[in-house]
Amino acid sequence: MATDQAHVPAAGELTESGERRRDFIYIATGAFAAVGAATVAWPLINQMNPSADVLALASIDVDLAAIKPGQAIKISWRGMPVFARNLTQAEQDAANKVPVSSLRDPQTLAERTKEGHTNWLITMGVCTHLGCVPLGAGEGETKGDFGGYFCPCHGSQYDTAARIRSGPAPTNLVVPEYAFKSPTSVTIG
Amino acid sequence: MGRLIAFLAPFAIGGVFVLALLVGAFMPRDAVTPDPTIALHKEAKEVSFKSDGVFGTFDKAQLQRGFKVYQEVCAACHSLHQVAFRDLAALGFTPAEIKAIAKKNDQPTIDEKTGDAATRPGLPSDKFYGPYANEVAARAANNNALPPDLSLMTKAREHGNRYVYSLLTGYANAPAGWAVPQGLHYNPYFKSINIAMPAPLTSEGQVEYTDGTKPTVDQMAKDVSAFLIWTAEPKLVERHRTGFGAVIFLLIMTGLGYLSYRRVWAEIKYKTKKGEVASA
Amino acid sequence: MSFPWAKHYEPTTDVGKWIDSRLPLPRLIYDSVGAGYPVPKNLNYFYNFGVLAGVALVVQIITGIILAMHYAPNTGLAFNSVEHIMRDVNSGWMLRYMHAVGASFFFIVVYLHIFRGLYYGSYKPPREVLWLLGMVIYLLMMATGFMGYVLVWGQMSFWGAAVITNLFSAIPIVGDAIHTWLLGGFSPDNPTLNRFFSLHYLLPFVIFGVVILHVWALHIPGSNNPTGVGIKGPQDTVPFHPYYTAKDFFGLGVYFTLFAIVVFYLPNSLGEPDNYIPANPLSTPAHIVPEWYYWPFYAILRAFTVNFLWVPAKLWGVLAMFSAILLLFFLPWLDKSPVRSNTYRPLSKLFFWILVVDCLILGLCGAKPAAEPWLRISQFAAAYYFAHFLIILPIISRIERPLPLPKSISEAVLTNAGHSVEAARAAVAAVPQPAA
Structure with missing residues (x-):
């Protein structure tokens, strides 16, 4: 074998004079090919990110006027439920009575609501354990041992400030970004 | 016998197709009244x-x-079914202007209490229906x-x-x-x-x-x-810009690819052309 | 593989040896597209199109999988979901144009690949199976391309689907039943669109599988070359890598540059404006045409205008259109000349070029409305097409006197480079032959 090809230098092993220039061209070509492939890869990956129409729905206005104290509503935002709850004075007191240091995810009710609107508890209705929707916002649903929310999937219990009290969930129900436009309406997102 | 059939089959099949086509080709054509709109239509x-x-x-x-x-x-x-009000941002409209434009275009919805057909003010995510x-x-x-x-x-x-x-x-x-x-x-x-x-x-x-x-x-x-x-x-502007970069990049890469190709083949191809018979 | 002088894969690292004794994938790559595959050293640029076709297929599969993430195969949503891709999906416009233009480029490359094979006799023994597999790929491509065009659900999509599926109703007795079965209804509708989407997603992977067989069948006898003369010894070949990898990389660069120019600057030039109108089952566009790569066959379909030998014109058209593709499967047995390359077959070469022009004329006729003078031109052109393969080729392969062939690839290379035949033969003889 390899009689003739003994004369044929392979791409790498080359004669004194040509060596450096050849290597440079091969490396430059390879580098360009690599950069090109990487550049093309980005749109192929980025196309899976939210498209413009999905992003356009990222904020909604919610009217809270119809929610009486002790009641809650579920709103769909980005395809997920948001709980808006009008806390009674008793519920607020119950939440404020709990020593913050004893909590798994220490936060006061004031930190979880907007100033001047502490009766409005607006949280994601998504359990921080594995993403089920907790019970407690709907009419007649169980509110769990702590009067807030109860996740039936794996038994996480939330209190009246939607803070995690027992069960596997690691953190409190997330408070989304929102702002009051008027005393009875908010913009979420 | 089988060999003879195999030998003649292509001629027979080809002959039939060719005949069917030629009969059609030499068939006299019916006179066609030209469509008068063709003469009036302008580029x-x-x-x-x-x-x-x-x-x-x-x-x-x-x-x-x-x-x-x-x-x-x-x-x-x-x-403009495919165009949303939010798309107007590309024309230089501000978010507030877009909201105002959208608001003027009522959209069909249902009454939240009765379920009856109703309308609501448009949102930026709505389209020009x-x-x-x-x-x-x-x-x-x-x-x-x-x-x-x-x-x-x-x-x-x-x-x-x-x-x-x-x-x-x-x-x-x-x-x-x-x-x-x-x-x-x-x-x-x-x-x-x-x-x-x-x-x-x-x-x-x-x-x-x-x-x-x-x-x-x-x-x-x-x-x-x-x-x-x-x-x-x-996306026309984005397309033109991306294309410009892509074509320039590809031209350089192709040029380098050509040099590499010449280098790799130098011993085999280009020297034999110069006349070094021995190494071929 | 079948060349005793092919280089052998020898893993140098421990990891390489470990892998090689368990799953010798690096060895497979080395032997098929690496230094272990000896290739004739005189291949010209027309031999780039095989690799390019493979790359075009991969581009279609990648962009297609991505488009399927955003596309909705439902008559109510399909057209708008395509526009959603064009407007809202990140880089969606680019991916969709790449897929649409990519289909055309795939066909351009494959047509050049096929005509390369026709000119240099690459379908002849011992490469018949290679050719047959290639034809299978081509048929699958046509089916895939057609169904993909329907997915847009524009006017041309809808009426293309209506016309092409109607072809099957020309079959006697069972035709109507087949037509209804294909559509899942009595006209193209949601069931049709849904199954076309499913098959359009499936077939490219089938094509990919057949491509692997095609490459396998190529590696048994090895590549043909412009002389058509078989490989005589190591002096005739170079290893695929780095020689043809370098050449293919350059070819790929040219291909992608042209591709980018069309994708970014002329993305709709190969399409029909009517397909930007949503499908309307109640109104047919004034002038229905398929995508350009079907034009020659569309012309053949329409060229049969008279009932002949008790067979209706419609059935003649359908039969002829399918025959026009299927007869290519028999090419290795229609052209029995022992000489492969048209370089040494003056008569065959002449008719080859007539065939090329004929196919271009048929393509032009297919793009034009079915009216004079195009109809009559298409009838003569279609007649030549069938005569070429079924009458002319079998005859000239028997009567033609080929030019003297070079003794070997090396001899041809040297004489092309300006040496006398004697000097070339002496030089080739001076190279020691391998001990087999």
Whole structure:
């Protein structure tokens, strides 16, 4: 074998004079090919990110006027439920009575609501354990041992400030970004 | 015997196909009455837009003027199903302006208490659904003609950019001997000549421009064409820019690839050409 | 593989040896597209199109999988979901144009690949199976391309689907039943669109599988070459890598540059404006045409205008259109000349070029409305097409006197480079032959 090809230098092993220039061209070509492939890869990956129409729905206005104290509503935002709850004075007191240091995810009710609107508890209705929707916002649903929310999937219990009290969930129900436009309406997102 | 059949089969099959075709080819043809619209139909006028060519971009001021023409004239009958109000940001409108524009376009919804059909003010995420609830309503209001959706008009016709401009400025009096049926209008740039839409742009100043441009019929037709080029291909500028980078990059890469190829083959190909027989 | 002088894969690292004794994938690559595959050293640029076709297939599969993430195969949503891709999906416009233009480029490359094979006799023994597999790929491509065009659900999509599925109704007795079965209804509708989407997603992977067989069948006899003369020894070949990898990389660069120019600057030039109008089952466009790569066959379909031998014209058209493709499967047995390359077959070469022009004319006729003069031109052109393969080729392969062939590839290379035949033969003889 390899009689003739003994004369044929392979791409790498080359004669004194040509060596450096050849290597440079091969490396430059390879580098360009690599950069090109990487550049093309980005749109192929980025196309899976939210498209413009999905992003356009990222904020909604919610009217809270119809929610009486002790009641809650579920709103769909980005395809997920948001709980808006009008806390009674008793519920607020119950939440404020709990020593913050004893909590798994220490936060006061004031930190979880907007100033001047502490009766409005607006949280994601998504359990921080594995993403089920907790019970407690709907009419007649169980509110769990702590009067807030109860996740039936794996038994996480939330209190009246939607803070995690027992069960596997690691953190409190997330408070989304929102702002009051008027005393009875908010913009979420 | 089998071999003979195999030998003759192609000739037989080929012969039959060829005969069937030639019989058809030499069959006398029936006289055809030429379609009279072909002689009247005109090619789209020559007109250029800033979006033409490799470096073509959109003239935002022109798109805004064109949008104004669309809103005040075309939108009375035509929808832009593919275009959302939020897309107007590309024309330079601010979020507040977009919200205001959207608000004026009521959208169908249901009453939250009763479930009955109702309307609500439009949101930026809504689209230009146009004035008619459905095709039947559109036809009923337009003498049984359907005003087509304009989102993709400049891509849905031959030379679409020029076509829209030509159609808008192409209304004329019918030549002698050409009867235009009741309710239709003569326009030689329209494929079937008689068009149901009456001339939409008729007089200078029909739309008031705020940027000082003179609103002649010609100018309005150009502006609304430019606007419809945008609605049909909103990513045109991005496409042209990306393409420029891509082509330059690929040219360099190909050039380097060619040098590498020459280098790799140098011993085999290019030396033998010079006459070094021995190494071949 | 079948060349005793092919280089052998020898893993140098421990990891390489470990892998090689368990799953010798690096060895497979080395032997098929690496230094272990000896290739004739005189291949010209027309031999780039095989690799390019493979790359075009991969581009279609990648962009297609991505488009399927955003596309909705439902008559109510399909057209708008395509526009959603064009407007809202990140880089969606680019991916969709790449897929649409990519289909055309795939066909351009494959047509050049096929005509290369026709000119240099690459279908002849011992490469018949290679050719047959290639034809299978081509048929699958046509089916895939057709169904993909329907997915847009524009006017041309809808009426293309209506016309092409109607072809099957020409079959006597069972035709109507087949037609209804294909559509899942009585006209193209949601069931049709849904199954076309499913098959359009499936077939490219089938094509990919057949491509692997095609490459396998190529590696048994090895590549043909412009002389058509078989490989005589190591002096006739170079290893695929780095020689043809370098050449293919350059070819790929040219291909992608042209591709980018069309994708970014002329993305709709190969399409029909009517397909930007949503499908309307109640109104047919004035002038229905398929995508350009079907034009020659569309012309053949329409060229049969008279009932002949008790067979209706419609059935003749359908039969002829399918025969026009299927007869290519029999090419290795229609052209029995022992000489492969048309370089040494003056008569065959002449008719080859007539065939090329004929196919271009048929393509032009397919793009035009079925009216005079195009109809009559297409009838003569179609007649030549069948005559070429079924009558002319079998005859000239028997009566033609080929030019003298070079003794070997090396001899041809040297004489092309300006050496006398004697000097070339002496030089080739001076190279020691391998001990087999």
